[in-house]
Amino acid sequence: MDAVRTFLENQSLFALFLTIALGYLIGEITIRGVALGSGAVLFVGLAIGAFAPKSAPPALLGTLGLLLFLYGIGIQYGGQFFRGLTSRDGAKANAAAFLGVIAAGLVSCGFITFGIGLADSLGMFAGSGTSTASLQVAIASMKSNDAAVAYSVAYPFGVAGPILFLYALNVALKVKIEKPVAKVMETAEIALRNASLVGLKLPELMSRLPPGVGIAAVRRAHRNQLPTDDFVLQLDDVFLATAADPRRLDEVIALCGESQPGRISSHREDLDYVRVFASNPAVVGMALGHIRFPDGVSCAIAHVRRGDADLLSTPDLILEAGDRVGLLVSRAHRATIRTFFGDSIKGTADLSFICLGIGAAAGLLAGAIPLRVPGLGTFSLGLAALLLVALCLGKARRNGRFVWVMPLSANLVLRNLGLTVFLAQVGLSCGPKFVATVGTAGPLLLLYGAITLLVLVGVTAACCLLIFKLPFDTSVGVICGATGNPAILAFANRIAPTDQPDIMYAMIFPSMTIVKVLFVQIAISLASG
Template sequence: MDVIHTWLREVFATPSVLQTLVMLTLVSAVGLVMGKLRIGKLSLGITFVFFVGILAAHFGVKVNVEMNSFAQTLGLTLFVYALGVEVGPSFFPSLKKQGLLYNVLGLMLIVTGLLLVVILHYTCGVSMPNMLGIMSGAVTNTPMLAAVQSTLQDLLGASGTREVADLALACALTYPLGVVGVILAIMVLHYIDPNRGKSPNELEAKTTYITELELTNPALFGKTVLETVGLIKKKFIISRIWRGETLIIPSSHTVLEAGDHLLILIHKDDLPILETFFGHRAESRDWNRPDIDWDAIDAQLISKRIIITNSKVNGVKLGALRLRNQYGINITRIDRAGIEILATPELRLQLGDRLTVVGELQQLTKVSAYLGDSINTLDKPKLVSFFVGLAFGCILGSIPIAIPGLSMPIKLGLAGGPIVMGILMGAFGARFRLATYMSNSATQLIKQLGIIIYLAGLGLASGAHFFETIIHGDGLLWISLGFLITVLPTLLVGLTSLFGYKKTHAETVGLLCGAMANSMALEYAMSINESRSSSVAYAIVYPVAMFVRIISAQILLSFFV
């Protein structure tokens, strides 16, 4: 019995490498099971791992400090780097056109929240580290918490252990109402929505717009498609030409004639200019209906989704492939990491891009073989570029950056450095023929594994004083301040979007959830909106907002500590 007792103590009680690994995995497993519990439509998901860790620490579980710190750091870097690689391909395209306004509104929410944090810091006497911990929970952003913790540890060194723990407690206290507060704001905005009751199709916003124009401009008669494109700076794609009863798939050498009906893909904002350039609209149907059957429109043509999996195409400009001239097909749109991109000649293709291609079946088969279109190829992880990028991200995070007005330089840290490098690798890796694409399942696995390990370690490290803080400390004050930080900026920006910029409720709540990194509130928003605009706006705003929150919180902390 003594042997068994000793063995049990070594495995579960005595802080060591083994015991720390066992406790981290047990806390993670229990937290994931508990995270599946729902109250109505609400669930804390993997965040429950954090609270299970807090409970374990409260009831006396202690782990090896150095090992736990390493586990948190490893989990954090894996999460933020994988996040950067995932959103990198769509990061810069999201800053254009409609996405620019979404991101401006998202940044408005972030800046408003930071200003509110500074005001409450002075009026309520709460320290800036604790205010940023409160904000991390209020906006449900644990990567932001990790970044602030890392910066605070660098600033205070070993003497800041308790401050770092209090910061995590502040996040834990405000996190639940951070979820609920956004949902309450969504309810309020839904109730006062001026477009309430209108059909989703009437309000749906698209990244690309399809229109049919009749060519009536004499200056373009006899011009080739290539010559026509060079006459105007606006970007557009002519995907079909109807000349009487004849259907033409245009190449760059196709000559335009009077009366041609052109099916053109454009940015919707450019429609008035292109109408003046080509001629009046002559639409025989609604080309932008989501349920339109393209194959039934032209029996001899079909449309097909083709995935770029040929590494030789990675980083090559679309125009350089000359697919239209060689195969007589048209690429009408490109989906990159959930963002729809206009297929312009100067666009560089990346592994994982999904192309919508129109043409004859025989030609589409040839194009499909050339571009790859093999999901099995994408399932093989590109680990060399992953680890190289992760290493450079850690190095980047350690570089001191001097900012005027600060007594000491700041660092991006192990949260900021890897996410910046991940975004750069995802966005520009293809230009250097680096295969940075990871399948969605691989990306989600790395992200989930990283954040779960981080949350488990964080809970075990900070949970000993959790209930003490609520009962005898400033816990109730922190919860109240967190609720204000959640609701006030959300409602302010939501009202600005609905009434100032005339955005739909679906678009508005999507960008709000993206700026708050609140996927749980997004699920609720999508349940009351029969529109994909919420998920599109979320995907556009999320990467920029995540990056700005991580960096801005560190800068703000450096000014006040």
């Protein structure tokens, strides 16, 4: 065993990738329909780190992994983040997380009455919320490293505890959230038989149709045409309606006339359907309503397929790299349109390293800026500021020639790789510290750290589910953002396979990082008189 330990300690990269491989193998083990997934990488790292204390790779590697993960999350969910802040559910989510964080902070400070020092109590608070920024503030403000001991005890609880809590919550509530079925755009060819609609212009007809329905093409006098705003409806006109929900198309048929399949699709001499990849930087990041086709080219965007979902073509839909665009265009212009959009499969996996470098550098710079609060001192946001910058860039999508968005496939690979490396490095580095601290500090700090964590996740979950009545997938995302560690989010995505955990994490994590930092500052200021 000594030879194995020595080999692992001399080959830190081997230990890192061994941790990743074993972690994912164990993460695939399913118990009652639930598996740890990438979260198991952390537990394997703790075990290997405890066995071979010097096997951890440099901390900078873990920080780089976390940076890639946070940046990818921010770029993808920037638009949803800012919309969520102004939504009713967004306000409830932030309130629930705020109450959970404050309750945990008060409980940790309450342990002072049991003989625990302020440094230890604030260290437990920072560790249970996995907030390195809070620990840094405590150390700088108290000019002592004492808080780091309690932090190292509570930190593994802050990562593993919420995962176990979410597992128990999922089993207790018996929530089964199936992965959403991919949205596929349905079409219907409808002949106009309703005389009351004759004479209306196409925009007037659209205002009467159910939401989520589009008109991709019209047919009159044996000719297929692109829809225009000045097109006036006549009896026996045929139009191609699109919608993700077939029930909406049934409503359109009932309103307008009768279904006549093949009237448009079987005649392609005027308009043909073409699907192209969006890879040209000139169109990526632009709203569909702002795209100007080459002169002389008549073309209409019928729908956009992003990932596994079809999206209705609307003027405000932002085109992203890797989107597959369904077009109706004259056969003579197909080559021109392919060139215009790029239509490169290779290009859909490329990302701009210039934009990635600028965005990450701007986020790191913002995180290093000292923020001074009168009466409370100075602190910095660290990687939470990077996430905020990425969210802003994700909302902007592009500025001039700088396209901040990434292809979805590249974004997923980038952030999943970053998260996996981060979990492995943190586990390997925390393993020996955790064992050593438990041996010297005794079970009392362990108990207090566990209580602090339970208050944090328990109050947050109770507020989300019982008081604000938020859906389960939204609630687990709020818990992830309140606790902060990406490992918890990785597990949450296993039990709630929707976009909500990621969106809520991106919304809650930056604001709760600020709350944790301010709480530590206020507690130290009050204690010092």
